[in-house]
């Protein structure tokens with residue numbers, strides 16, 4: 001089992017009570033030592049990208065210093081070491097998400113590319129005129145726009161599951177109002193990056209699969225933050241990004257059920273993805289290499305392996321527990337602020353480590369700018385969720401999002417900075 005975690009006795013990252021040793025974890029993140037505008041950095045923009053521990057930074061440098069070579073065809077020592085490290089990461093990723101085989105793991109650039117790969121290959125050959133694709137109104141643009149393009153090209157139809165007053169999916173008409181004989185695909189996010197809602201994806205996937213509908217989960221906000229097991233979820237595809245889970249930018253993962261991957265056409269074509277080429281045509285390499293045309297992002301994939309090791313050592317249950325505690329504390333403090341509007345469900349078990357809010361007296365961009373003066377990094381705007389923002393009736397929100405290195409004191413700093421920003425803003429407006 002993935003979470004057969006070493007006990008705290010031999011694991012420096014775990015406190016005797018079983019929780020994360022955040023002070024110890026913070027020592028691994030050099031960027032957390034820096035100051036911003038003369039103040040300690042409080043990094044609360046983890047839903048956009050996470051910071052990286054020395055283990056990941058070192059793995060990246062170590063590859064370039066010691067065994068940089070192209071992979072898969074080299075018979076020399078460096079090529080072999082690079083190939084082994086690259087393929088080892090594939091096996092680590094497979095174990096991390098409970099995939100039955102490393103062959104189900106395809107390396108791409110990011111979540112966006114993983115979803116596009118499915119749209120361009122599986123989608124192009126399985127979606128036809130009148131077919132239906134079911135999404136939700138809460139999807140990130142990356143899990144919306146590729147399907148809109150596909151639907152337009154094929155004359156297919158999109159159906160969107162709406163949301164209720166707590167920004168949870170409105171499943172009143174589910175499944176009959178959404179899943180019909182024409183439905184070919186259910187593509188849904190696992191955790192909303194906009195408001196933090198965790199969707200009941202396992203139940204929804206089961207309902208879809210009973211009807212023979214293919215399922216894709218956008219795991220960009222779940223895989224980094226909680227235990228995710230593809231065999232437990234039962235999905236056909238899962239997409240996520242390394243850079244949101246302590247890994248480098250430029251690496252994404254597409255998990256696919258092997259039977260589907262085997263019969264899918266390649267996405268990009270050229271080198272690395274063929275088994276034989278003649279002047280007339282080519283035969284494809286086996287899965288997963290069929291989908292990895294050209295020299296891949298070898299260095300970053302290898303460094304991603306170090307990120308997986310790091311998270312595995314922490315244990316994803318503990319990561320989730322830590323974020324729940326921080327979120328719960330932050331919500332209780334934020335709720336005391338006058339006139340604040342906080343989006344997403346009240347129930348902490350239904351939300352990830354993302355808190356989206358608005359203060360009627362300050363535009364989110366102004367708030368973000370003022371918080372930055374206090375060293376506090378949050379994100380403001382539409383969070384690649386324009387349809388969701390439209391549904392909420394706002395142009396954007398302020399969003400604080402947590403990860404393994406965030407502390408309760410940082411939440412206090414956030415609240416204090418918001419207080420000061422509000423006071424300052426009232427003053428400015430009065431003047």
Ligand SMILES: *Cc1c(COP(=O)(O)O)cnc(C)c1O
Nearest residue numbers: 110111112140142193220221241
């Ligand atoms: C960040 C994010 C994406 C896009 O990830 P990229 O790495 O930018 O491709 C997609 N979906 C969700 C839910 C996200 O949070």
